[in-house]
Amino acid sequence: MLAGFFLKLKEAKIPVSIKEYLTLMEGMKQGVISPSIEDFYYLSRMTLVKDEANYDKFDKAFGAFFHGVETLVGAQIDLPLEWLLKQAELHLSPEEKAAIEGMGGWEKLMETLKQRLEEQKERHQGGNKMIGTAGTSPFGAFGYNPEGVRIGQKKSRNRSAVKVWDQREYRNLDDKIELGTRNLKIALRRLRRFAREGAPDELDLDGTINRTAKNAGYLDIAMRPERRNTVKVLMFLDIGGSMDDHIKLCEELFSASKTEFKHLEYFYFHNCLYDYVWKDNKRRREERTRTWDILHKYSHDYKIIFVGDASMSPYEILEPGGSVEYHNDEAGKVWMQRMLDVYHKAIWLNPEPEEVWSYRQSTQIIKEVMGNRMFPTTIGGIERAMRALNK
Amino acid sequence: MRFQGSSTYVATDDLMLAVNAAVTLERPLLVKGEPGTGKTKLAEEVASALGMPLLEWHVKSTTKAQQGLYEYDAVSRLRDSQLGDQRVKDISNYIVKGTLWQAFSYDKPVVLLIDEVDKADIEFPNDLLRELDRMEFFVYETRELVKAKHRPIVFITSNNEKELPDAFLRRCFFHYIRFPDKETMEKIVEVHYPGIKQTLLREALRTFFEVREVPGLKKKPSTSELLDWLKLLLAEDIPPDALRSQDNKKIIPPLHGALLKNEQDVHLFEKLVFMTRQSRN
Ligand SMILES: Nc1ncnc2c1ncn2[C@@H]1O[C@H](COP(=O)(O)OP(=O)(O)OP(=O)(O)O)[C@@H](O)[C@H]1O
Ligand SMILES: [Mg+2]
Numbered sequence: 001m002l003a004g005f006f007l008k009l010k011e012a013k014i015p016v017s018i019k020e021y022l023t024l025m026e027g028m029k030q031g032v033i034s035p036s037i038e039d040f041y042y043l044s045r046m047t048l049v050k051d052e053a054n055y056d057k058f059d060k061a062f063g064a065f066f067h068g069v070e071t072l073v074g075a076q077i078d079l080p081l082e083w084l085l086k087q088a089e090l091h092l093s094p095e096e097k098a099a100i101e102g103m104g105g106w107e108k109l110m111e112t113l114k115q116r117l118e119e120q121k122e123r124h125q126g127g128n129k130m131i132g133t134a135g136t137s138p139f140g141a142f143g144y145n146p147e148g149v150r151i152g153q154k155k156s157r158n159r160s161a162v163k164v165w166d167q168r169e170y171r172n173l174d175d176k177i178e179l180g181t182r183n184l185k186i187a188l189r190r191l192r193r194f195a196r197e198g199a200p201d202e203l204d205l206d207g208t209i210n211r212t213a214k215n216a217g218y219l220d221i222a223m224r225p226e227r228r229n230t231v232k233v234l235m236f237l238d239i240g241g242s243m244d245d246h247i248k249l250c251e252e253l254f255s256a257s258k259t260e261f262k263h264l265e266y267f268y269f270h271n272c273l274y275d276y277v278w279k280d281n282k283r284r285r286e287e288r289t290r291t292w293d294i295l296h297k298y299s300h301d302y303k304i305i306f307v308g309d310a311s312m313s314p315y316e317i318l319e320p321g322g323s324v325e326y327h328n329d330e331a332g333k334v335w336m337q338r339m340l341d342v343y344h345k346a347i348w349l350n351p352e353p354e355e356v357w358s359y360r361q362s363t364q365i366i367k368e369v370m371g372n373r374m375f376p377t378t379i380g381g382i383e384r385a386m387r388a389l390n391k
Numbered sequence: 392m393r394f395q396g397s398s399t400y401v402a403t404d405d406l407m408l409a410v411n412a413a414v415t416l417e418r419p420l421l422v423k424g425e426p427g428t429g430k431t432k433l434a435e436e437v438a439s440a441l442g443m444p445l446l447e448w449h450v451k452s453t454t455k456a457q458q459g460l461y462e463y464d465a466v467s468r469l470r471d472s473q474l475g476d477q478r479v480k481d482i483s484n485y486i487v488k489g490t491l492w493q494a495f496s497y498d499k500p501v502v503l504l505i506d507e508v509d510k511a512d513i514e515f516p517n518d519l520l521r522e523l524d525r526m527e528f529f530v531y532e533t534r535e536l537v538k539a540k541h542r543p544i545v546f547i548t549s550n551n552e553k554e555l556p557d558a559f560l561r562r563c564f565f566h567y568i569r570f571p572d573k574e575t576m577e578k579i580v581e582v583h584y585p586g587i588k589q590t591l592l593r594e595a596l597r598t599f600f601e602v603r604e605v606p607g608l609k610k611k612p613s614t615s616e617l618l619d620w621l622k623l624l625l626a627e628d629i630p631p632d633a634l635r636s637q638d639n640k641k642i643i644p645p646l647h648g649a650l651l652k653n654e655q656d657v658h659l660f661e662k663l664v665f666m667t668r669q670s671r672n
Contacts, residue, residue, distance in 0.1 A: 019561050023418065032412040042408045050560035052423060052567035219473055221466060 012061040238308025246351030272332030304346035310366040400436040409566040419545035424568030427613030434504035434546040448490035456518030495539035503543040516559035594634035620649040
């Protein structure tokens with residue numbers, strides 16, 4: 001809609017494109033909605049926002065923009081839609097103007113709108129519902145009652161006393177993703193590239209010729225097995241410290257791409273790997289998995305990803321009984337080494353900034369145990385990490 | 392012709408608006424939402440409400456975009472050639488039409504459902520851009536341009552397993568079906584079990600939304616589970632009182648196995664109930 005609104009959305013970091021904006025204009029032109037702000041809210045949302053994670057951002061931007069509008073124009077506006085279009089006209093770029101010309105031009109657009117609005121007025125005035133409520137309407141400054149101008153709807157919406165966008169119903173959808181912001185998206189792509197090894201299934205031509213020849217010239221088809229999704233991963237996540245949020249982020253990152261992996265299993269540990277890990281952090285004391293069992297259960301072609309900040313007392317890595325959780329008979333380092341002996345493809349992701357690693361003795365020790373394969377959880381870091389896993 | 396829900400499907404105002412805008416503006420509507428929120432059902436309902444045939448393309452992890460257009464069955468042709476079959480001379484005998492082609496060749500507008508688009512390879516949606524935009528594609532084997540006689544109304548569902556490419560998203564309208572609130576859920580139940588006793592409905596919904604609130608569930612029960620559960624409650628003639636029971640021993644709702652399909656969740660739930668009971672004593 002109006003360029004200002006569009007820009008507001010851009011400002012709010014919602015990825016909107018001109019193409020979608022024009023679609024919205026087209027929607028307005030074709031009159032797919034009644035001229036209520038609420039319907040405009042829905043139409044613009046479905047046109048401009050393609051991810052429910054951005055709904056909340058959209059709600060905020062929408063609210064902010066229309067709040068601005070309220071203070072700007074006072075209480076006189078009966079036809080916000082028309083006004084919106086006027087605004088749009090003022091702010092359109094030449095290309096956009098051209099596009100609108102292509103749709104029949106502004107005059108026509110405005111005319112249709114006016115006409116529609118007139119029709120509705122007539123229809124509604126009998127019911128004595130139109131406008132009139134200026135100032136008292138829940139939509140306040142617009143001075144019109146959306147119940148009054150809404151068309152084609154028999155039942156009243158009891159919800160509409162509160163603006164939909166002010167309800168911020170999608171807040172928690174965003175909270176989940178907010179953590180990762182943009183990075184997560186790109187990181188995901190990297191991960192997928194990592195997960196997709198080899199080509200999809202196809203006719204094995206050489207094999208077919210070979211076998212057909214052997215079969216006295218009668219066709220004997222050979223198919224190559226599907227080769228993608230072959231990556232198997234075990235993740236070990238350090239949980240129970242200040243890094244929890246970051247660790248969680250990594251977990252989400254991987255689980256978001258879990259369909260790309262043939263197998264992806266998670267386990268939790270605290271600070272360093274010892275004789276036990278667990279799957280459910282809430283029940284870490286009752287339901288543990290022996291590290292030995294993991295070593296036996298998962299074949300050596302699994303790739304191992306540790307995620308943790310590796311900051312602890314060196315004692316926790318190097319000495320028996322060093323664990324903060326319980327008494328470990330063997331040092332963490334011994335367990336780490338055992339794991340690395342079985343699984344050759346292993347890396348450690350460290351959410352702490354790479355610059356501080358060298359100040360922490362424990363980080364240095366772990367890095368050394370890992371044969372230097374410790375990477376930060378930045379895009380570059382993840383990319384390097386995946387490359388190391390593929391080597 | 393406007394879609395307004397039906398006697399078997401409850402559509403909220405925002406969903407109706409989305410459907411009608413997509414129909415009028417001839418853009419695909421991408422629908423997301425928790426499992427069981429009626430994404431797949433929507434396409435069926437729109438088709439029957441608008442009196443159009445429904446063509447469904449259910450996507451799997453191995454589905455390729457090309458399969459929706461057509462497949463050239465070279466292997467059959469090769470086999471036929473070995474057997475001296477005359478059909479072999481005409482390549483078009485071996486072109487198998489996909490769902491999209493079928494939708495394009497109808498004499499009237501159809502509803503086309505591309506279900507669970509996120510199951511396929513991430514390139515899948517990108518491979519369909521032109522087809523969905525222009526509603527046409529080229530058959531290389533027969534040098535034929537297939538053009539839709541009528542633009543189908545396209546519904547695409549996703550369960551969010553994968554991100555969809557931006558270029559694809561720009562061409563779609565998007566609607567996220569929010570999990571139904573109590574009021575909407577009552578209506579949904581009523582279309583499935585007309586005349587259900589209000590007391591039972593109320594108690595069942597209260598329990599249902601409570602169970603959904605249980606923290607740490609692997610899979611929250613959805614509309615389908617609620618409907619299944621109600622079916623059992625009705626079949627067993629469970630009185631509404633049984634759901635409201637203040638008696639500590641009976642605090643676990645009857646037949647809760649229908650609501651919680653995941654074994655871990657059932658355990659978790661039972662444990663929680665057990666703990667509440669303990670603390671009440
Ligand atoms: N709004 C509704 N009105 C009537 N029935 C509904 C509604 N929403 C869901 N249902 C019922 O719930 C069941 C599940 O619906 P459906 O299969 O369409 O869900 P879905 O969103 O496609 O789920 P999934 O993500 O698992 O594929 C159906 O049996 C349908 O009848
Ligand atoms: Mg479905």
